[in-house]
Amino acid sequence: MKVALVGIGKIARDQHVPAINGSKDWELAATVSRHGSVDGVEAFADLDTLLAERPDIEVVSLCLPPVPRFDYAVAALRAGRHVMLEKPPGATVAECHALEAMAREAGVSVYATWHSREAAQVNQARDWLKDKRLKSLKVTWKEDVRRWHPGQEWIWKAGGLGVFDPGINALSIVTEILPDAIRLTAASLEFPENRETPIAASLVFAHPHGADISAVFDWRQEGDQTWMIEAETDDGVLRLTEGGARLSINGETAAEQDADGNPLLGEYPRLYAKMAKLVRDGGIDMDLAPMTLVADAFLLGRRVTVEPFEE
Amino acid sequence: MKVALVGIGKIARDQHVPAINGSKDWELAATVSRHGSVDGVEAFADLDTLLAERPDIEVVSLCLPPVPRFDYAVAALRAGRHVMLEKPPGATVAECHALEAMAREAGVSVYATWHSREAAQVNQARDWLKDKRLKSLKVTWKEDVRRWHPGQEWIWKAGGLGVFDPGINALSIVTEILPDAIRLTAASLEFPENRETPIAASLVFAHPHGADISAVFDWRQEGDQTWMIEAETDDGVLRLTEGGARLSINGETAAEQDADGNPLLGEYPRLYAKMAKLVRDGGIDMDLAPMTLVADAFLLGRRVTVEPFEE
Numbered sequence: 001m002k003v004a005l006v007g008i009g010k011i012a013r014d015q016h017v018p019a020i021n022g023s024k025d026w027e028l029a030a031t032v033s034r035h036g037s038v039d040g041v042e043a044f045a046d047l048d049t050l051l052a053e054r055p056d057i058e059v060v061s062l063c064l065p066p067v068p069r070f071d072y073a074v075a076a077l078r079a080g081r082h083v084m085l086e087k088p089p090g091a092t093v094a095e096c097h098a099l100e101a102m103a104r105e106a107g108v109s110v111y112a113t114w115h116s117r118e119a120a121q122v123n124q125a126r127d128w129l130k131d132k133r134l135k136s137l138k139v140t141w142k143e144d145v146r147r148w149h150p151g152q153e154w155i156w157k158a159g160g161l162g163v164f165d166p167g168i169n170a171l172s173i174v175t176e177i178l179p180d181a182i183r184l185t186a187a188s189l190e191f192p193e194n195r196e197t198p199i200a201a202s203l204v205f206a207h208p209h210g211a212d213i214s215a216v217f218d219w220r221q222e223g224d225q226t227w228m229i230e231a232e233t234d235d236g237v238l239r240l241t242e243g244g245a246r247l248s249i250n251g252e253t254a255a256e257q258d259a260d261g262n263p264l265l266g267e268y269p270r271l272y273a274k275m276a277k278l279v280r281d282g283g284i285d286m287d288l289a290p291m292t293l294v295a296d297a298f299l300l301g302r303r304v305t306v307e308p309f310e311e
Numbered sequence: 312m313k314v315a316l317v318g319i320g321k322i323a324r325d326q327h328v329p330a331i332n333g334s335k336d337w338e339l340a341a342t343v344s345r346h347g348s349v350d351g352v353e354a355f356a357d358l359d360t361l362l363a364e365r366p367d368i369e370v371v372s373l374c375l376p377p378v379p380r381f382d383y384a385v386a387a388l389r390a391g392r393h394v395m396l397e398k399p400p401g402a403t404v405a406e407c408h409a410l411e412a413m414a415r416e417a418g419v420s421v422y423a424t425w426h427s428r429e430a431a432q433v434n435q436a437r438d439w440l441k442d443k444r445l446k447s448l449k450v451t452w453k454e455d456v457r458r459w460h461p462g463q464e465w466i467w468k469a470g471g472l473g474v475f476d477p478g479i480n481a482l483s484i485v486t487e488i489l490p491d492a493i494r495l496t497a498a499s500l501e502f503p504e505n506r507e508t509p510i511a512a513s514l515v516f517a518h519p520h521g522a523d524i525s526a527v528f529d530w531r532q533e534g535d536q537t538w539m540i541e542a543e544t545d546d547g548v549l550r551l552t553e554g555g556a557r558l559s560i561n562g563e564t565a566a567e568q569d570a571d572g573n574p575l576l577g578e579y580p581r582l583y584a585k586m587a588k589l590v591r592d593g594g595i596d597m598d599l600a601p602m603t604l605v606a607d608a609f610l611l612g613r614r615v616t617v618e619p620f621e622e
Binding site for chain 2: 298302
């Protein structure tokens with residue numbers, strides 16, 4: 001299947017292009033970007049031209065920041081193309097609902113991807129937790145924004161989510177591995193005096209069977225970086241680390257190869273494999289659970305002003 | 312049908328009690344409140360006691376602030392009672408989803424009420440707009456918080472919504488009268504330095520056919536109070552004023568009596584009539600469109616700090 005990649009920035013180069021090139025399902029047939037391109041691939045400066053000139057490209061994958069992404073998604077859906085959305089699937093919840101409705105009307109697939117859910121060990125964590133009684137779950141997501149988001153001004157603008165841009169990855173894993181729905185009950189959001197989005201947040205959730213669930217997100221972490229979820233159950237402790245790539249259960253590390261000794265597939269190859277299946281089956285996958293928890297954190301959270309942040 | 316009213320504050324006394332007493336469908340069978348009661352009606356201090364002692368009361372109407380309301384709703388639904396929720400239906404979007412799922416599981420009705428949608432002229436406005444081409448719509452919702460929310464500390468606490476507590480009423484009308492779904496594209500929220508919720512907001516929306524849609528909410532309005540929606544169409548101008556109680560189209564005021572010369576029914580009597588129908592039909596009405604727009608405003612909005620507010 002031919003796919004066009006829209007928005008050739010860091011995430012496209014680091015993740016989408018290698019995943020597409022490494023897959024038997026996909027051919028990277030074109031790019032759309034005002035600045036970037038990919039060697040050997042036809043480059044368009046705007047999406048409308050691509051949609052008009054390349055009717056053979058059935059699928060459009062959008063790697064733009066959330067705020068401008070909606071109009072591109074609408075154009076692609078109206079042109080009858082299947083659409084794959086980087087996370088978060090929209091700048092607002094209403095946008096996501098609108099895109100889902102349009103895809104249904106156009107009879108095409110739309111996939112709200114959550115790349116962290118496809119990290120190598122997330123499925124194993126989910127399978128192990130399925131029949132355990134959860135006592136507590138703690139998310140610690142601490143990274144250095146200067147290292148991971150250099151020069152990305154949009155993440156600091158209203159709608160850019162701030163520390164929830166990585167934090168929503170953690171919430172996408174939590175909502176995948178827990179068999180029960182959780183809901184936010186309290187949040188504190190730290191906004192640098194000179195920025196429109198938070199640099200840190202702490203969240204408290206309610207669990208239907210009373211487990212203690214909390215999360216801490218922080219973008220000011222220098223040195224060691226932490227993307228960890230720890231769950232305490234009646235049958236021991238699960239630790240999912242490195243953003244879902246490593247798993248230990250009661251201190252024992254889970255296998256990192258498959259039965260043939262190959263490394264487990266990582267995030268983006270699995271996203272593109274799922275998109276291929278979705279298009280073949282004519283499906284829509286628009287799970288908004290992580291997005292809902294983030295919107296709720298902004299809705300319910302206390303805002304705290306902290307010292308200015310300069311990159 | 313017997314109804315228990317939970318939370319005997321200003322809105323219960325001013326609106327719910329007269330609406331229930333004025334209806335042939337309903338009997339106010341009990342109240343639950345730590346402080347308030349209604350003359351001649353059995354008063355309980357807590358909901359669990361009422362649920363245990365009065366199995367004959369099928370319906371529970373919750374008039375508590377949004378943050379504590381969820382636990383009461385869960386208790387009532389688990390006890391197999393139908394539940395009517397004051398607006399907003401929850402402190403978070405995830406809460407609303409959870410309540411809807413519980414009601415479906417319990418096979419009972421839940422009604423997320425939006426009282427302003429039942430204002431006398433809202434249906435007429437909706438019917439008139441149905442076949443017009445909308446050019447613009449402007450919401451002006453300016454009231455004096457000291458006059459309408461005296462001593463209500465919860466509205467200033469995180470989760471209390473601030474000026475979106477009245478503002479969500481405007482959005483409930485807009486989402487009722489417009490035939491097309493709108494989505495928020497920009498917002499500015501003014502937080503007093505000493506408060507956790509905004510005292511004013513301005514919102515911009517996108518409309519599928521390109522109409523200009525905006526809203527201004529302000530709680531600092533002294534003197535004349537304004538709850539107005541103005542819509543400009545290809546067939547003239549609609550003005551819905553007094554929160555939906557009055558309507559003019561191209562300068563002509565709509566009739567304020569029915570065919571028999573009786574005044575049109577207002578908000579709460581119509582809410583309770585709808586709830587009676589919902590219970591009889593075994594229905595669920597959990598339209599979250601106004602709530603989604605508010606969550607999106609907090610998610611996407613720029614925060615501006617303004618001078619402290621003292622009541």
